[in-house]
Amino acid sequence: MWVVVIVILMVSLGLGGYLFFLKRQIRQLTLKVRSLPKSAGYGGRLFVDFREDNLIDLVTALNAMVDDFERENSRNRRAEKQLQLSITGLSHDLRTPLTAINGYVQLLQQVDDPDKRAQYLTSIQQAVSRLMTMTDGFYDLTRLDAQQKRATLKPVALSDRVETEFLGFFEQFEAKQIQVAFDPSTAPVMVQADDQLLTRVLQNIIQNALRYAQNTVTISYQPADDWGVVCVSNDVAPDSHLAIQRVFDQFYTASASRTNPESTGLGLYLSRQLVLAMGGKLTAELVAGQFTIRLALAKVAD
Numbered sequence: 312m313w314v315v316v317i318v319i320l321m322v323s324l325g326l327g328g329y330l331f332f333l334k335r336q337i338r339q340l341t342l343k344v345r346s347l348p349k350s351a352g353y354g355g356r357l358f359v360d361f362r363e364d365n366l367i368d369l370v371t372a373l374n375a376m377v378d379d380f381e382r383e384n385s386r387n388r389r390a391e392k393q394l395q396l397s398i399t400g401l402s403h404d405l406r407t408p409l410t411a412i413n414g415y416v417q418l419l420q421q422v423d424d425p426d427k428r429a430q431y432l433t434s435i436q437q438a439v440s441r442l443m444t445m446t447d448g449f450y451d452l453t454r455l456d457a458q459q460k461r462a463t464l465k466p467v468a469l470s471d472r473v474e475t476e477f478l479g480f481f482e483q484f485e486a487k488q489i490q491v492a493f494d495p496s497t498a499p500v501m502v503q504a505d506d507q508l509l510t511r512v513l514q515n516i517i518q519n520a521l522r523y524a525q526n527t528v529t530i531s532y533q534p535a536d537d538w539g540v541v542c543v544s545n546d547v548a549p550d551s552h553l554a555i556q557r558v559f560d561q562f563y564t565a566s567a568s569r570t571n572p573e574s575t576g577l578g579l580y581l582s583r584q585l586v587l588a589m590g591g592k593l594t595a596e597l598v599a600g601q602f603t604i605r606l607a608l609a610k611v612a613d
Contacts, residue, residue: 469608470498500610504591512586523545544601
């Protein structure tokens with residue numbers, strides 16, 4: 312009889328002690344959870360002294376939630392910073408042609424010389440054209456981000472399309488004394504592409520070469536089993552500050568001061584998004600003073 316009583320007392324005392332320490336640990340854990348919003352961003356994590364399996368599982372789950380919270384906060388901070396940079400870049404890029412238009416309009420009001428007026432009107436048309444190109448790019452970017460722009464893929468002769476687009480800029484390359492060389496041993500390759508999107512991508516790549524090439528632009532093709540690959544290479548200035556890891560960032564330009572009035576820093580970013588929408592790849596590299604953009608699109612199945 313006494314043995315049973317003693318056993319019951321021991322169990323009661325053990326259970327009471329267990330409940331006491333469990334409640335104390337829960338109170339401490341509650342206080343730590345309440346302070347998490349302030350400490351989570353600085354590596355704050357929960358821990359327990361009372362080793363109970365269910366409690367340990369709870370703390371592990373809460374710490375995983377804190378990890379997710381910190382990652383989301385970090386993404387939000389990066390997105391906010393990128394938004395600020397985008398707004399700054401957008402404001403600058405739109406202001407440049409608008410300022411030019413305003414200046415030439417004022418000059419038009421002050422001169423009667425027909426030749427001067429024709430010159431100013433030409434400059435205004437060029438500024439308006441740049442402005443329209445920018446707004447088209449921003450519009451496409453917005454539609455891509457909102458997933459409203461979808462690619463309609465069909466077979467396209469890659470080399471023919473590349474040559475056609477480059478020849479359309481022949482006079483501009485000639486005016487800047489930039490030599491354009493095509494690979495003479497090109498075999499026709501059919502790729503899956505959206506005709507309109509591919510045209511925009513190639514034009515952006517060409518305009519990038521026009522802005523930054525020193526003397527030469529070379530167009531070549533690489534063999535690949537499942538891809539049609541075109542490479543566009545141009546030499547860059549020895550003192551170029553091109554950051555190869557950032558060329559596909561929004562509003563990035565090789566000049567931090569953004570002094571090139573024709574460069575929005577949006578073309579290559581938009582081009583990559585358009586290529587991804589077509590299921591392709593767009594990469595870049597800088598080797599021995601040669602900047603190369605590599606466009607890869609899926610081949611049409613034989």
